[in-house]
Amino acid sequence: MSSGKLWELREEVLSCNLCPRLRAYSSWVAKEGKRFKEEYWGKPVPGFGDAEAKLAIVGLAPAAHGGNRTGRPFTGDETGRWVIGGLYQLGLSNLKEGKFRGDGLALRGVFLTNTVLCAPPQNRVRREEVANCSRYLRETLRSLPKLRVVLTLGSVAFNAVAEVLGIDSKFAHGTLIHAGELILMSSYHPSPLNTRTGRLSWNQWIEILRHAWKLASGGYED
Numbered sequence: 001m002s003s004g005k006l007w008e009l010r011e012e013v014l015s016c017n018l019c020p021r022l023r024a025y026s027s028w029v030a031k032e033g034k035r036f037k038e039e040y041w042g043k044p045v046p047g048f049g050d051a052e053a054k055l056a057i058v059g060l061a062p063a064a065h066g067g068n069r070t071g072r073p074f075t076g077d078e079t080g081r082w083v084i085g086g087l088y089q090l091g092l093s094n095l096k097e098g099k100f101r102g103d104g105l106a107l108r109g110v111f112l113t114n115t116v117l118c119a120p121p122q123n124r125v126r127r128e129e130v131a132n133c134s135r136y137l138r139e140t141l142r143s144l145p146k147l148r149v150v151l152t153l154g155s156v157a158f159n160a161v162a163e164v165l166g167i168d169s170k171f172a173h174g175t176l177i178h179a180g181e182l183i184l185m186s187s188y189h190p191s192p193l194n195t196r197t198g199r200l201s202w203n204q205w206i207e208i209l210r211h212a213w214k215l216a217s218g219g220y221e222d
Contacts, residue, residue, distance in 0.1 A: 047113030154189035
């Protein structure tokens with residue numbers, strides 16, 4: 001499959017109304033709950049990155065004033081600074097941070113997406129919302145022809161991807177599981193809750209990213 005398939009999936013995502021609670025909240029934040037003066041995206045946030053990606057990174061959901069504002073996952077907030085900043089350090093992003101639409105951000109060999117594609121209130125998603133979005137997660141992974149490694153951030157993302165791949169396992173930081181031609185990896189989510197408390201340090205984060213990219217690029221396990 002190609003970028004054409006990803007574009008078709010993007011259009012399907014943008015027209016999705018399976019989760020009224022999330023659509024209503026995303027729209028409300030964009031119109032009445034804004035923290036920034038710029039125009040908010042306020043819709044489902046499709047995946048973003050290289051259509052020839054070898055590595056996919058899957059998070060929980062767009063942040064209300066991050067992805068829900070910029071229209072791209074892992075941009076415009078503190079978590080995004082860790083994700084994009086880490087990719088930049090490894091030479092996989094042309095910018096240290098994605099701040100807004102049209103900033104020229106480009107990724108090499110990496111595709112970013114979330115388990116749930118709309119911003120949830122208090123960053124909490126419901127089980128049925130994860131189930132509704134699982135179709136898009138499945139199709140995203142299928143639409144990346146060179147994909148070798150899926151790095152999940154947090155237990156919700158890990159469980160969702162594991163189900164899509166038919167894996168029965170529990171989340172743990174640093175998990176590595178072979179699933180056919182793909183490798184499933186997991187990390188603590190680089191959210192402020194984890195990074196500010198020291199649960200996930202910058203060096204640990206870079207180590208996980210570097211290992212994931214090494215495997216995605218055909219390197220051997222240590």
